[in-house]
Amino acid sequence: xxxxxxxxxxxxxxxxxxxxxxxxxxxxxxxSYIETLTRTGIDVPSFVNQLAIMxxxxxALTLVKGFVAPSSIIYLLAALASSGLTFxxxxxxxxxxxxxxxxxxxxTTMAMEVQGSVNAITLDFxxxxxxxxxxxxxxxxxxxxxxxxxxxEVKVPETPSAPAIAADI
Amino acid sequence: xxxLLILITQIASLAAFxxxxxxxxxxxxxxxxxxxxxxxxxxxxxxxxxxxxxxAPQNLGYLDAGVTLGLKLLDGDGVSVASESTSVMLAxxxxxxxxxxxxxxxxxxxxIALEGESYLELFVGxxxxxxxxxxxxxxxxxxxxxx
Numbered sequence: 216x217x218x219x220x221x222x223x224x225x226x227x228x229x230x231x232x233x234x235x236x237x238x239x240x241x242x243x244x245x246x247s248y249i250e251t252l253t254r255t256g257i258d259v260p261s262f263v264n265q266l267a268i269m270x271x272x273x274x275a276l277t278l279v280k281g282f283v284a285p286s287s288i289i290y291l292l293a294a295l296a297s298s299g300l301t302f303x304x305x306x307x308x309x310x311x312x313x314x315x316x317x318x319x320x321x322x323t324t325m326a327m328e329v330q331g332s333v334n335a336i337t338l339d340f341x342x343x344x345x346x347x348x349x350x351x352x353x354x355x356x357x358x359x360x361x362x363x364x365x366x367x368e369v370k371v372p373e374t375p376s377a378p379a380i381a382a383d384i
Numbered sequence: 385x386x387x388l389l390i391l392i393t394q395i396a397s398l399a400a401f402x403x404x405x406x407x408x409x410x411x412x413x414x415x416x417x418x419x420x421x422x423x424x425x426x427x428x429x430x431x432x433x434x435x436x437x438x439x440a441p442q443n444l445g446y447l448d449a450g451v452t453l454g455l456k457l458l459d460g461d462g463v464s465v466a467s468e469s470t471s472v473m474l475a476x477x478x479x480x481x482x483x484x485x486x487x488x489x490x491x492x493x494x495x496i497a498l499e500g501e502s503y504l505e506l507f508v509g510x511x512x513x514x515x516x517x518x519x520x521x522x523x524x525x526x527x528x529x530x531x
Contacts, residue, residue, distance in 0.1 A: 353389055
């Protein structure tokens with residue numbers, strides 16, 4: 216499979232998992248689930264749209280990486296942006312798309328009223344955000360190393376060898 | 385080398401997330417299954433009222449889970465009249481019955497009864513994955529709703 220075909224397949228899978236599935240999922244959930252989620256302050260359509268937009272962005276970046284040379288600065292920027300989006304995706308998912316909770320990086324509080332009782336739920340998933348941050352940092356370092364490695368490989372054939380220089384003279 | 389480290393981190397992260405969610409779901413569902421029963425009594429001999437709550441959480445997961453249960457009685461102004469809490473550590477497959485008893489003096493008992501407004505606050509906290517992740521639920525029930 217060529218690099219471009221691989222990128223097309225990878226982008227299609229990304230689009231399917233992170234855009235198509237979230238957009239279609241609410242249709243298959245019982246309305247009572249959606250109602251419960253809404254009562255806890257989760258805006259389901261907005262949450263789904265956030266995931267879908269990030270899915271489209273990641274798929275687009277995957278395509279870019281498949282169609283430009285690894286030695287290109289665009290490739291490096293796409294790789295770094297893709298890693299950054301992975302982190303954003305984790306934070307948004309663990310915050311259930313609630314913008315006011317994004318800054319808490321995995322510590323999410325929700326409240327809902329049921330038959331006069333107030334139910335306040337706090338989820339502490341900060342460890343997973345920290346783990347994702349570590350993974351993303353490693354992926355970024357790997358992308359930078361891969362970029363410089365590719366640049367080195369591009370430069371090597373361009374450098375004329377000693378006998379060739381002698382022949383030119 | 386970095387690629388391998390990334391792969392290991394991602395697999396470990398996914399496994400930890402799955403195991404943690406499974407433990408949390410198991411303990412919480414066993415805690416709340418069948419609803420919560422509060423028993424309120426007034427003992428004339430000791431001149432004290434008592435409010436009892438009993439739950440039996442069970443850890444169906446594969447990780448240790450720390451469960452904290454708290455019960456608080458608040459008056460109409462939101463001031464705590466009595467509170468009690470306890471914590472237990474449940475090993476995988478383990479179960480324990482937790483009883484909480486709030487002792488309320490006659491004075492407070494009568495005051496709350498006269499005011500006609502009070503709140504019962506129930507706290508259920510759960511931490512797992514070596515205390516790294518957790519979930520807590522604070523339920524505030526106005527008097528007259530509980531039961």
